[in-house]
Amino acid sequence: MEPTDDAATPQLGDLLDAGQGLIGQAESFVMALWRPWVGYQLLIALGLFAVAHVARMVLAPRLHDWMRAREGWPMWRIRWLVVLHKRLRAIIFVVLIWIVIFVMREVTWASRTYQLGIIANLATAWLLIAFATRLIANPLLRKIVRYGGWVWVTVSILGLTDQVAGALDSAALSLGNLRISVLMVLQAVLIVGVLWAAARFLTRSARGRIAGNADISPSMQVLAVKAMQLVFYGTAVFIGLKAIGIDLTGLAVLSGAIGVGLGFGLQKVVSNLVSGVILLLDKSIKPGDVITIGETFGWINALGARYVSITTRDGKEYLIPNEDLITGQVVNWSHSNDFVRLDITFGTSYGDDPHLVRKVAIAAAMAVPRVLEQRPAVCHITGFGDSSVDYILRFWISDPTGGLTNIRGNVFLALWDAFAEHGISIPFPQREVRVLDRSTLAMRRAAAAAEKDVTQV
Template sequence: MEKTAETPTETTWDLILDLLLQAEKFVLGLLRPWNAYQVLIALGVLILAHLAAKVLAPRFQAWMRTRDGWPMWRMRFLVLIHRRMRLIMFVLLIWPVIWFMRDWTWPSRSYLLGIIGQLAVAWLVIAIATRLINNNLLRMLVRYSGWVWVTLSILSLTDDAISLLDSFAFNIGETRISLWLTLQAVAMLAVLMAGARFLSGSASTTIKKNTDISPSMQVLAIKFLQVVLYGAAFFIGLRAVGVDLTGLAVLSGAIGVGLGFGLQKVVSNLVSGIIILLDKSIKPGDVISLGETFGWIQSLGARYVSVVTRDGKEYLIPNEDLITGQVVNWSHSNDFVRLDIFFGTAYEDDPHKVRAIAIAAANSVSRVLSFKPPVCHIVGFGDSSVDYILRFWIQDPTAGLTNIRGDVFLALWDAFKENGISIPFPQREVKVLPGSELRTRSDEDTDKTAS
């Protein structure tokens, strides 16, 4: 008779039973005298490590508080040591015991202690290395996965575990996707993404410190570097676990066509953001006005520009609006800005004297530039006043425009009051023509009452 091939389900159950049998043998082995006392020794070392951590942790924390001026990464490393003080003390105490046991007893009398010592070191290294991952969920996932994998490796159960995980699989065309392949991909991508994040962060700090690079080019370089590093980490991670990227390229092309129609605005904003960074029309720190929005550019994003106004509101303006709309950049080529204010005086006042007083009043304001002197011109003869325009220059538009206009108006008011210059207001003259009768509202009310 021919032997029938085992189905994947039967193979999976065989692997599970095999792992359970090995676990049972391991637990029963702990009940042997020479293994039981090794467990007791490990528990004793753990108690000593706990007591040592209780004594050293407060002193270490007090020493950390005296480290003023240390870099942030170094302080975070010290905080990690403080939190893992118990595990560190356990590693430092368990290995001298293991070395002593190996020199003075048979290897079997320290075999279990050796496994415990290797697990402690591996768990400590993984706990420190995973601090490079900023995302809490991803860091916890990688940490516990690493602990499980290292434990299986030290216990020589990796082959059985891989076979078990690989038995849970399904096929998509000619591609076989298993649980083991998925875990490999996730772990590889997590490590590479963490490395890419660390490299991009370090490079961003270096680029921002370079004063020879303009702020807009700094943002562009940082964004480009992030795209390259994260993209390379993604594709290298998939290739490392054996994923065929040919089918992924075809699929991404089809998805890209669909997204191109559905995300036109998003793509337009992305392209507009790149154009803004390349032509350097605006950069972080510039003062711009777009419509009714006037404020400082805080940051340039991939989709929008963050503009903070003087009242503390933060507007997220799409990049496309900055490309297609009319934007006033008050600090594009230089910081010099000319402002105009309008006022009027009575016809009885001498225009020559008014112009001189207005120029002197503007010069009395500290923010008005003296080397670009103010000028005052008559712009028209109004119904009740002679109309003037006063023009002056400032060099600090980031300090506000409304407030400097208010200061100049206030200086004009004081100067006109001191010199007897009057600011007229509209007046209307009513004439009663011969033969007409002037009636007031009280007269009309009297007539209604009499009737």
């Protein structure tokens, strides 16, 4: 519904009144600058800013060199030192101006430092907001909250809150019973941004504590972190919208209808989400496990809400939907423990002693790094082939993340060296071809031989 002319006229009048109030405040401020002590205070502030600038030029390089020499410090401490280095001029200016205000109030009247107090309050508030917004990781959101905070504290310190609020609230759009003003939008962005940053900070802090708790399994750690993210971020949005006066009860019916529609249209997405929760609860897989699904072999990097990230030995990263891990066959090489048994087959000549072959094969396998000594290797005869006696060699490892193909190759190479040392041969298929006397090939050969004899005669 579009606003009518009768509704727009009062809003336009309120906006003009608020604008005239701001213009009057600006004229009063400009006229105050012509007073002698006001001008002196502004000159003092400019002088202090120049001193802070020079001090920053002298101290910043030394601080930078000192920071580079801090080896072994935590990363969070280095980041805050970088922030202090970037805001060094503002810090020096704030310290100097408060010292000057304290001294001037001791030797002269308090009214002689009124403008300096306003400048000091503004500089201090801006500096604190700059530090606080560093907790916001998103660059765009950080700038919005920072500049919005600077504008808000400036208006508050200058005593223009009512005038600016009235002007922003007058610029509004009415849609039925819903009235959206510029003030409401700015408040929503600022409040939700601050609460979102606080929720992000709390989530990161809780994630660090949960990750450092060895009593919680990796899968439960992921589930706990995702649950906290949902609670913290949802609470931030809910409180932010309620704080600016938006009635959320009317959204209940709309959200229900949207939920029904999404349930039909996003069945696969919902199935993957539910499957992800099941995987986290039953602890069948967890970050760091080595699994095989289909033709894909690798270790799990992360458990996502929709997919599982698996990295293979060749550096490829596969995103496997959670539903496939629930419905398909998955080989988890490190589910209950990290012990993995590997089998390799080989053959030796019939002329070699099988007792010696078994002894040499076991010793060769046990000498390979990564093969476990506490779980001895075994070697068995599996059959008598056409040209070799067939064996199977079984050994154990405890680090499947280190690869399976490479350890098999190392054991084969150890067998090759051990067999060469003990004179054990590895046969290969040989075929003997006989030509029958009355076959076509034999008759052709005989004819060719007779023709050759006649030619020689």
